[in-house]
Amino acid sequence: MAGDVTRATASASGPSTTLIYDDWYPAVRASEISGKTLAKAMLLGIPLVVGRTAAGRYFAMRDACPHRGIPLSYGWFDGEQVTCKYHGWAFEPVSGQCQEIPSLTSRDKLDPCRIYANAFPCEERDGHVWVYVPQSGRGRISGRDDLPSVPEVPKFSRRFRSAYLTADLPCNIDHGIIGLMDPAHGPFVHQSWWWRSRASIHEKEKHFEPIQQGFRMSAHQPSANSAPYKLLGVYGQAITTTIDFVLPNRRYEIIRAGEKWFASLTTVTPTVENNCRIDVCAAWNVFMNVPFLTSIAKFFGRRFVEQDQLTMIQQAEGLKYNPSLMLIDDADRPAKWYFELKQARLESQATGQPMRHPMDGPVTLRWRS
Ligand code: FES
Numbered sequence: 352m353a354g355d356v357t358r359a360t361a362s363a364s365g366p367s368t369t370l371i372y373d374d375w376y377p378a379v380r381a382s383e384i385s386g387k388t389l390a391k392a393m394l395l396g397i398p399l400v401v402g403r404t405a406a407g408r409y410f411a412m413r414d415a416c417p418h419r420g421i422p423l424s425y426g427w428f429d430g431e432q433v434t435c436k437y438h439g440w441a442f443e444p445v446s447g448q449c450q451e452i453p454s455l456t457s458r459d460k461l462d463p464c465r466i467y468a469n470a471f472p473c474e475e476r477d478g479h480v481w482v483y484v485p486q487s488g489r490g491r492i493s494g495r496d497d498l499p500s501v502p503e504v505p506k507f508s509r510r511f512r513s514a515y516l517t518a519d520l521p522c523n524i525d526h527g528i529i530g531l532m533d534p535a536h537g538p539f540v541h542q543s544w545w546w547r548s549r550a551s552i553h554e555k556e557k558h559f560e561p562i563q564q565g566f567r568m569s570a571h572q573p574s575a576n577s578a579p580y581k582l583l584g585v586y587g588q589a590i591t592t593t594i595d596f597v598l599p600n601r602r603y604e605i606i607r608a609g610e611k612w613f614a615s616l617t618t619v620t621p622t623v624e625n626n627c628r629i630d631v632c633a634a635w636n637v638f639m640n641v642p643f644l645t646s647i648a649k650f651f652g653r654r655f656v657e658q659d660q661l662t663m664i665q666q667a668e669g670l671k672y673n674p675s676l677m678l679i680d681d682a683d684r685p686a687k688w689y690f691e692l693k694q695a696r697l698e699s700q701a702t703g704q705p706m707r708h709p710m711d712g713p714v715t716l717r718w719r720s
């Protein structure tokens with residue numbers, strides 16, 4: 352079933368959109384890199400070669416030799432240097448510095464160390480290799496001090512379990528993100544016996560507030576003395592839920608009840624033009640002692656993400672012909688905020704002025720879902 356979904360991805364595409372640079376994006380899973388193997392990745396239309404040095408540092412270089420452009424991933428990596436397969440230039444991969452040009456003679460004046468391949472800041476969090484993608488022309492980033500912190504799943508105890516899911520989405524980043532925060536599709540796209548049915552639709556009222564680079568939906572529920580909460584081991588405790596959207600592409604969900612917690616970070620990342628990839632990382636300390644919980648969580652999470660993926664593949668069929676679209680109140684208000692935030696961020700990057708937040712203060716939204 353998942354195979355059919357992936358095959359359809361290749362043919363569908365819609366209109367492209369502006370991308371947000373100067374931020375961190377997840378490139379590949381760290382598990383795809385072991386020893387001297389190099390992984391390839393695509394971020395914001397940039398081909399990357401990603402690896403890990405013998406000393407344990409992750410690196411990400413543009414997968415193109417600065418000499419004649421052949422992908423460096425065709426070359427060799429000995430744990431310390433990446434060597435191009437065409438003329439053997441050897442690069443230190445974390446900085447990108449060229450350390451050797453085999454064709455040079457003792458008469459040559461050219462100093463290889465002044466040549467740099469394009470290398471990007473790179474860090475591992477939650478098993479993702481995150482890469483900082485600067486605006487092109489920004490120049491080489493050497494120190495890491497002025498970069499924003501690398502995103503990760505919030506954790507509230509030392510012991511926890513975690514799971515990871517991914518799927519390709521055949522749409523531009525804007526549609527991927529508004530799908531991510533869309534509150535009204537649940538009863539239709541995700542209807543199933545184990546989740547909820549269409550008949551369960553009811554009116555909801557949610558409180559939103561501006562946060563840095565995004566907005567938060569917060570909910571404080573009174574203690575719920577029902578069976579599911581008993582199962583979670585939080586019987587009688589107040590449950591708080593927050594869902595944050597943060598530019599450029601992050602949705603954090605945190606559920607806490609006393610000592611128990613569940614948290615996830617979902618990102619939608621532009622890969623090649625008109626395509627993106629959704630990655631979900633979750634961590635929790637509920638059910639710590641139940642065997643197989645990780646595989647059960649993965650099974651239900653996978654179904655959920657596949658339902659979104661299939662819907663976006665079908666949506667892309669329609670978007671190919673550039674129809675005009677609508678955003679309605681209140682259910683699409685988070686999508687409107689996303690577009691306004693993105694616009695404000697792009698303006699601030701262009702002018703160098705601080706980013707102005709499109710929301711003045713807290714807002715209550717109502718919809719049926
Ligand atoms: S193309 Fe890479 S060394 Fe010449």
Ligand SMILES: [Fe+2]
Binds near residue numbers: 537540541659
């Ligand atoms: Fe969904």
